[in-house]
Every structure is written in structure tokens, then in C-alpha cells.
Amino acid sequence: MTRGQLRVFLGAAPGVGKTYTMLEEGRRLRDEGRDVAVAVVETHGRAATAAMAEGLETVPPVQVNHRGLLLSELDLAGVLARRPEYALVDELAHTNAPGLAHAKRWQDVQALLDAGINVLSTVNIQHIESLNDVIEQITGTVQRETVPDSVLRSADQVELVDIAPQLLRGRLSQGIIYPAGRVDAALSNYFRLGNLTALRELALLWLADEVDSALNRYRAENGIRNKWEARERVVVALTGGPEGQTLLRRGARIAARSAGGHLLAVHVTTPDGLRDGHPGELAAQRALVEKLGGTFHQVVGSDIPHALVDFARGVNATQLVIGVSRRPRLQALLTGPGIGATVVRESGDIDVHIVNHSAAGRRPALPRLGGALTARRRLWGLALALAGGPLLTWVLVTMSTPESITGDVLSYQLLVIVVALAGGIWPAMFAALLSGITLDYFFIQPLYTVTVATPAHALALVLYIVNAVLVSYVVDRAARRSRTARRAAAESELLASVAGNVLRGEDALAALVGRTREAFSLESVRLTADGGVLAAAGPVPGTSRTPATSRTPDRGAAEAGPSLTLPVGERAVLELYGRDLEAADRRLLAVITAQLEAALEYGDLTETAEGLGSLAAADKVRTALLAAVGHDLRRPLTAATAAVTGLRAPDVNWTEQDRAELLATAEESLATLSGLVTSLLDVSRLQAGVLGVSLAPLDTAEAVLPALEELGLGPAEVELEIPPGLPPVMADAVLLQRVLVNLLANAVRFSPADARVVLAASAFAGRVEVRVIDCGPGISPERLEDVFLPFQRLGDTDNLTGLGLGLALAKGFMEGMMGTLETEDTPGGGLTMVLSLPAAAAAGETGAHARAAATNESGAA
DSSP, X not given: OOOOOEEEEEESSTTSSHHHHHHHXXXXXXXXXXXXXXXXXXXXXXXXXXXXXXXXXXOOOEEEEETTEEEEEOOHHHXXXXXXSEEEEOOTTOBOOTTSSOSBHHHHHHHHHHXXXXXXXXXXXXXXXXXXXXXHHXXXXXXXXXXXXXXXXXXXXXEEEOOOHHHHHHHHXXXXXXXXXXXXXXXXXXXXXXXXXXXXXXXXXXXXXXXXXXXXXXXXXXXXXXXXXXXXXXXXXXXXXXXXHHHHHHHHHHHHTSTXXXXXXXXXXXXXXXXXXXXXXXXXXXXXXXXXXXXXXXXXXXXXXHHHHHHHHHTTOSEEEEEOOOSOHHXXXXXXXXXXXXXXXXXXXXXXXEEOOTTSSOOOOOOOSSOSSOHHHHHHHHHHHHHHHXXXXXXXXXXXXXXXXXXXXXXXXXXXXXXXXXHOHHHHHHHHHHHHHHHHHHTSSSTTOOOOXXXXXXXXXXXXHHHHHHHHHHHHHHHHHHHHHHHHHHHHHHHHHHHHHHHTTOOHHHHHHHHHHHHTTOSEEEEEETTEEEEEESOOTTSSSOOOSSSOBOSHHHHHOOSEEEEETTTEEXXXXXXXXXXXXXXXXXXXXXXXXXXXXXXXXXXXXXXXHHHHHHHHXXXXXXXXXXXXXXXXXXXXXXXHHHHHOTXXXXXXXXXXXXXXXXXXXXXXXXXXXXXXHHHHHHHTTOOOOOOEEEOHHHHHHHHHHHHTOXXXXXXXXXXXXXXXXXXXHHHHHHHHHHHHHHHHHHSOTTOOEEEEEEEETTEEEEEEEOOSSOOOGGGTGGGGSTTOOTTOOOTTSTTOOHHHHHHHHXXXXXXXXXXXXXXXXXXXXXXXXXXXXXXXXXXXGGOOOOOOHHHHO
């Protein structure tokens, strides 16, 4: 039996039109004469979706009673008995009711496919198993219903049903997706514009990767090795040398020239690890790759050019960027074509860019004779030559015959090789010279004389020395590489340990200083600045105590005297007490010093940011207050002046009622002026740093209820939707009350008489949102942002509406409390004001409650 084909309609979020598109495709197939049946469709009460389902044959669902609820589920047995050519199965990730054949609907779909039935289904990006943790980070919601990636990747066709996030929110506001009662909660939580944009990007990227994988499978199945330029893929070969950053930037520029270009960096490691690059350089280059939007790869291959070309072909690369060889020209002439030439020859249709750099073509230099062997090994080699030469001579003289000269020569040659392996070049050359003289003295006629009678004898002595040099060179090189490998491993372990300490939450300075002391076996290490100790590890020599890690002066350390001091930035100094460090140790120490400097700079920036936080918050409050108050001074001043001037007019005879009204107007205006002047005085005190926002954990109801009491509003005017268990917010109680009073007063003023204002609260992603919703005339979209500008009353010229500080002041107060105030359209008409404040727990984690913004509780009132 031929297995059925699976076609999945993928969407970024509910409401994009997956089910509608699936039903539309079902209608098209039916009109073409295909046998189509609806196995299960979830319309969610959407009229357009229900209308599209009409006219299609439907297999009746099975009814399952679960805990008193009657659930409609897909009737698998009924669909298998009906055996349509195409079955429409909605919501692939759905969890079936207990008692059915399968726990998940995708398992039902697998059964239909096995029966030879073609299936059309739908799924949202948030239900893909591998993206579950990413979806939780974006939306703050854990998805309980998921589909394994293998199910989707095995589908014969995946089609993206896409819609712009703004249009999707518009559909939601119009009540097309959810009922009106769920719209506000959806807009403020899952259907945020940022969430929808991120989900859309995930859907597009997932589908693009799936298309890319399908293309690679097709090329592999059909044996296609030449490049297909579906999109530009630039591979940059990294050796771990300093030229890597130059190559990466050049590769990024090449990739950026075409739309959709992809940058890949690859480092080829040999199986023995002897060709590895510098760990610090590779780490920096990996960070640069990520910053440039590319990906870093590391492969193992004994033949570097072929491994590099194979990787480029495997990722369908179109461009390959390599650097000019760093080998000296003399070495290149002696050893033949290098990696670059081989890559060019093997690359085929992949374009190869060979980029010049500062480290290319170094001048030839002779190898150092000092070698990498320790002095101890050289002494052992010399001792072996001194002891082994006489001993071997005694044995050979004892057993010597005229026919044994060949064995005698090979024996001395073996001694030279053994000494070279043990002690390197200088003991080997000494052994070669001693062996040549001994061989000539004891075994070559005339005996017991050192004469070079024939050129062959001189050639033999030269060959001894050449053999010694060659063998010792190999030994020295192996020792050098072994030492380099051990040192690189130790350096990597040290840097990884330091990074791990910092990532685990330890103090960066203390971790770096402590690991420096341990790594270099020092008695003590201190980081000092401005006469104080920032961090220290170990007791200072000459004192009986361990230096403190606080920024306090320490005079005892000066008496001991550090063995080495290194500047860290412009003001700090790293003091090392103990042994003198070698040059290789100092190179690693330079890396640690750079990390210390970065940690100090980060700490300074953090302190500066914390200090500026209060100033910025105070400036926001002060700016909003001054702008609004400056505008509102004119109205009461003008009214009071007019009233007093009228009362003093000698040519007007006022009645007692007129005089009373003028006096009342003057009194009201002067009272308003008094309040405004008080606010101005508070601002002056705020600017002087006397006042501050007092942030503390606050129950939302503790601010809402006093605001309602102040305005005299009850259940007839305002409907409260504050769920139980709502976390407290970090806010200033007085300021938050003033903001709520302003918003509620505006909402009640513009709402129809028969419609109540709704005040709803919800928690999402570490913040609490309070929404003040009215059903009034609303504001045109192009003027939504104008409501927060000073002097913008949008037609409200009522002279009896309070101080008139308005939404500009409310927004300033919210920003001073580390919150936000935004506008949204109310579904069905009206305006929704959204207040967002950090929840107390989240604010405590980030330290937001420690920041002091400036304003006055009494002045805000």
C-alpha cells in the first residue's frame, strides 16, 4: 500500500488563517473531482472559517465524556472506514481526550498516512518541540502541546501562511479571532507586537532552514557536487593566527553584497592537535563571527586543504576566503605548494579569494639552536655521551676483528642517535665528534693515531655530525610542539576556569586575581587602585595577614615589595609577589591583565549607570512637571486677574450675585495657582536633590482604591478586573495614585453615560500591566502620540478639570518609577491607556528598586 502524503500549513500565531487556507485548498481539490472529507476542524467561533467549511463532507466527530465535559475528537475509526482520498485534520499538535487510540492527534495523522490517506493539517510555530524553550523566552508561556520535529520534517510539503503582525492585531481588535471579552488580555500578553514579530521571524527561519535541508538532500541523493547559487554562502578559513579578523571582515563584506548572504567561518584541526591555532585568537575570532551575524565551525582533518574544500562543498559554499601563506618564501620554495595553492586547485567551481595580510611572507630566519629541551635533558645527553662512548669503545675493542669495522661504525652511529634523542643537538654533536675521533683512533689503520688519510674518513665524520643535527632537530621540534600543546591546554583551562567563575556569579576581579595566583604558583597577587586594594589573593610577604578585598588603604604591602607590577588600565596596578615569571608566562599574564581591565571598565560603567539612573529619572519627572505646569499657569492667572480687575472697575455697578461669582472665580483661580506654585517649589527642591521617588513593593489595589475614592467613583462608573494572586509592583504609592486619578478622570469624562470604564490588571514576563479602558470616541491613530505632549488637550478646553498637568505629567511620573505609559485602541471604539511597572520580584533581581528617581509625594498630589 502506498503511504499517503502529508501537507502542513504552518503559521506564526493563532488567527493568521491556517484553517481557512486548509479549507480553501480542500474546496479546490473537491472542485477538481478529488474525494475530500473533513476529519476535524476547529473554527473557534470564527464566522469566515465556518462558512468555508460549509459544503465539505464531514466525518462526524466522536464524543468523549471527560470529567463531566463532553469533548469532540477526531473519529479515527470513522475516517479509516470512510477512506477519503484527502482528509482535513486541523491542529496537528492537539492532545486527545483520555481513552482514545492515541494520545496525540499527530499520531492519528500517522495512522491515516499509513492507511494511504493524504492528509492536510495545520500547526503553529510555537508547537514545534525544538522551539519550545525559545517560545517560552519570547512569550513567557509554556506550550504543553508540541509536535516532534521529525513529524514536520517528514511532511511532503510545508506551506507558510503568513500575515503582518500589525494586520493580525487589527483582526484581533475587530473581534475576528477571539470574542470581545478575551481581546484585551490577548493584546497585552501573547499578541504583543514584539512577540508576533519574533514568532513570524522564527516561522520564516524554520521554513528557510527546512527548504535548505531539502535542497541539500536533493543534491546528495542525485550526486550533485557542483555549487547551486541559491544564495551566497561565504566560507572563511581561519588558522588561529592574527590575520583571522582581516579575513572575517573581508568575508562579511562579500556576503553582504547579495541579499540573504550567509557567512561561515571554519577552523581545521589536525587529529594530533599540532596545527591548532592560538586559543585566544580563535576565541576572539569566534566572537567576531557572531557579531558579524555568521556561524563558527570546527572540523578535524589530517589533510587541511581537502578538509577545507570538503566543508565548503558540504555547505554549498559559493565563495571561499583564505589568507596568503605565512611561510617564509625560502621555505615555500623548498617544501613546494602550500595550503592556498592546493585549495585553489581542488576548489573547482567555488570562487577562492586569497587575501593579503600583515603576517604574510615573513622574511627567512634560521631556526634557534637553543632548542626546546630542558637543561636537565641536555645534561643527561652529555652524560650519556661521556659514559656511553668509552663503554662502547671498550666493548668493541675487546670484540674487534678485521671484518667487524662495519658493525663498529653502525654501533657508534647508534650511540650518536641515542644521545640526540636524549639530549638534543649539542650533546649529539659532541657524541658525533667523539665517536669519529675514537673510531679513527682505535679501528682504522694506522691504529692509535688520529689522522685523516683519505677524504672518505672526513666524509664519515661529517655524516656523523649531519645525522646528529637532523635527529636532534626532530627531537627538538617534537619537544617544542609537545610543550606548546601542554601550555595551550593549560592556558585554555585557566581561561575557561576564570570564565566559569564569572558566569557562576562570582566577582570577576576576585576570580581573575585568585586564578592568577594559582596558575603561576605565586605567593600573593593584589589589584590596587588609588592606594586601595580592589582584590587580593594570598598573604603579602612580610605581613602576617591576607590582604583585604575592599577598597581600603593597605600600608603593610608596601614593605614587602612586589616581584612584578603591571598596569591595568589607567588607574589600577596588578602586583605579583613570589617567583619571577618567564616570557611565556608573561604573555598569558597580558591576557589576564586585559580581562582585568575589561572587568574594571565594566564595573565603572555599572556604577556610572546606577548613578545616572536617579538623575535621569529625576530629569524625566522634572521635565514633565515643568512643561505641564508652565502651560497651566496662564489659565488661572488670567481668570484671577480678570475677576479682580472687574471688581475694581469704577464704572461698573455689580450686583451682589455678580460680585460673589467674581470672588469665587478669583478664589478658585488663586487656589489653583497656589497648587501650581507648590509644584514648582517641589521641582526646585527636586533639582537640588532633596526629593526622591520612594519605590517599594505595592499591591495594585492599594493604589487603585484611593484613586477611586478621590474621584468618588463606584461600581456604576468603573468595573474592576484585578485577579487574585497578582504580584506587587515596585512603585511610589503617591505618584501611582496621581497617575491613576488622571487616567480615570479622563476615561470617565469621555465614556458614554451607559458604558462603564474598565480597569484591568495582569502580570506578564516580570511586569504588571494596568489597563484603563474607555468606550468613548477614541483618538485617531495619527494623533495617539500627541496625547503625551504638553499643551495638547485635543479639544478639551474645560476650565474645571483640575490642575491640568495632563498625560505629559503622568508619563513623566511613570518613567520616573521605571515604568511606561502607552496608548492602544479599544476594540469596538475608545481608548485604552496601558501602565506597565516592574513586578517586585523582578525589580529586586535587577536592582531597579535601588535606583532613586526624584519627585515629591506631596507635590505630585
